[in-house]
Amino acid sequence: MANYPELKGKVAVITGSSKGLGRAIGERYAKEGMNVVLNYRSSEKEMEEVIRGIEAGGGKAVAVKGDVSEEGLAEKMIEKAISEFGKMDLFVNNAGVQVEAKTHEMEFDNWKQIIDVNLNGTFLGVRAALKYFVEHEIEGNIINMSSVHEVIPRPGYTHYAASKGGVKMFTKSVALEYAPNHIRVNAIAPGAIDTPINEETMNDPEDKEGLEALIPSHAIGKPEQIAAVAAWLASDESSYVTGTTIFADGGLSLYPSFGPENK
Template sequence: MRFQDQAVLVTGGASGIGEQVCLAAAREGARVAVGDLDAARAEAVAAAIRAQGGEAIGLGVDVAHPDSAAAFIAGAEQALGRLDVLVNSAGVREVVSVLDLSFEEWNRVISINLSGTFLPSQAFAKRLVAAKRSGRIVNLASTLGLVAAPNRAAYVASKHGVVGLTKEMAMELGTAGIRVNAVAPGVVRTPLTERYFQDPEMADTIRGIHALGRWAEPKEIAAAILFLASEECGFMTGSILPVDGGWTAGKKM
């Protein structure tokens, strides 16, 4: 198993893509720290892993606040005995015109998506460097970290920021043995996006923007994340892996 006895930490681990990463990592032998703003839900996911014979803990974390992010990394290391992989999956989005986007909403999205990637990563990397240990970070970017879409100024800016941050961290941390990569999913059916799929016209639009003619399921993105976190791609760092059903391959005329 690719992650036997390794510690895999996941923010946003209580639902959607993050939850699927937690479950899949546990099936591959990982000790899992499920981090989420909803601590009760994080513990529920951890309990489900333990019920299947795995090792997991649930921890509350607000990734947008330095002390909370650092406490999550420290708590996970204390409970699991080591640090190997960090997956930054926590995220939010807005759907509003750039002309109507409030500064408060702009700050909320940037803080969670971008600062909420930086802060856990920094705390994780500091501990690895101090201990002279290698590790892997996988960030959740988006196709909207590569291109733009209407009514998502903060989300697009934050995910472009995640792409840049991934490359920067890879450059700075490579000689310490820390690889940093990101996935860039297309539209994924999660609790965050579920309302899109309740509108038949919107569902058809989503199908149409992907070359495969469908949207992604969270487990498909989780599989790509764990690939990047594994030693199968030991010479990959600073890479942004589109897992987008052909969205960015081209535009249908």
Template sequence: MRLEGKVAIVTGGGSGIGQVIAEQLASEGASVVIDYVGSADGAEKTAETINKQHGKGEIYLADVTSVEQTKRLVEEAWSRYGSADILVNNAGIEIRADFWDTTEEDYDKVLGVNLRGPFFLTQAFVRRLRAEKKPGRIINISSVHEDMAFPGFSTYCCSKGGMRMLMRDLAVELGPLGITCNNVAPGAIITPINKSLLENKPKLNALLQNIPLNRLGEPKDVASLVAFLASDEAGYINGATLTVDGGLMRNYHEQ
């Protein structure tokens, strides 16, 4: 197994893409710290699935918007497993609002989870690796909207665009330490965050017309790529955004 002996931290591991990423990394040999906030039952299910398959997975409650809690999350991985080699910044939220109606509270909430959280969690992760003189992998679950406009979701686009530049900067700054940083940018994936889209058939059909593969993605499509980026096979990939969208970005037309 290509991740045997590695330890991974996955935020937002209690549902959707994060849940499947945690399970995928564990299936390839990694010990996984499954971080969650509002989905305790989901996180428990993730750990249960991993352990039933003879993997190693334990849950930990940490709000990524709290710097102190992110520090403790990293220390928990080191305490439980003696290392933390892979960080997957997956936790994310979106709040729909026209730009002129967007509140300061909504802006702070989205940017806090999607950008500030990964910034300081990654900082804690890197500080420990640097102190131990160990290499590592940082994989951010971004979005096609780090580059593609999404009217009504200006805060989300700001956060993902910021994550794109953070990744590029860290790839250069951390590369000499043997730490790579890359983004995985999903398009339309079947997850709870897209529940309203899945229930709106006209809107869903219009979107499918923009996807050359004519289907939505599955969380497994994203998780498989994350596992590859976490492995030694991807050791020379650094500073890249890898898109998982069925061709959406190359064929998108705003309705």
């Protein structure tokens, strides 16, 4: 589906895009006629498959290997965008990880890993994108992948919730700082989406049913539904939108316990 003709020929960089939401966003952007620079950390085979799929559909995609928590990857991805496609219009900070741990038993290394990838990785991507946009006076666009856990507390994953809360306020602050440059910065907060990050839940019928019961619409989201939000945020249709988080969560962030089924 190509809904936004103005996206044709634009260039997007997307971190963590060998699977899950990053992959779906890359595929959707390619369908819109955008050229995409993807990123994988270790899964080279999966990445090649994604690129082959995009090329089979007539799109253009290249990939850069690397870890978003390491300084230099974001710059490498932007350099790749310039060398392959001549420019960069949009940077999507998507890569993210989660590991369950009780807070009183949490290893400091575990805490640091989550903050490093989800929050520090987002900072590194945003900084590199801003530097490029400001130096070239480009009215660029940045999208950060947050989560409903930027507002919903998450026991067992307190580091994850802290990282996404950080992404929320970082997104807003950067949006305000660069609004005079006409650089837009927004976040997407997915609810529960069927991607490899939720593999265990999806493969356990009882857990899956429990999750569906928790979501007001009783539907686990599809990656394409998040990619649709990312396409709209990339498009001119959202040209006046900056510093906000778009929730795509089937109502998960609406205090479900107040819902009609719990009366």
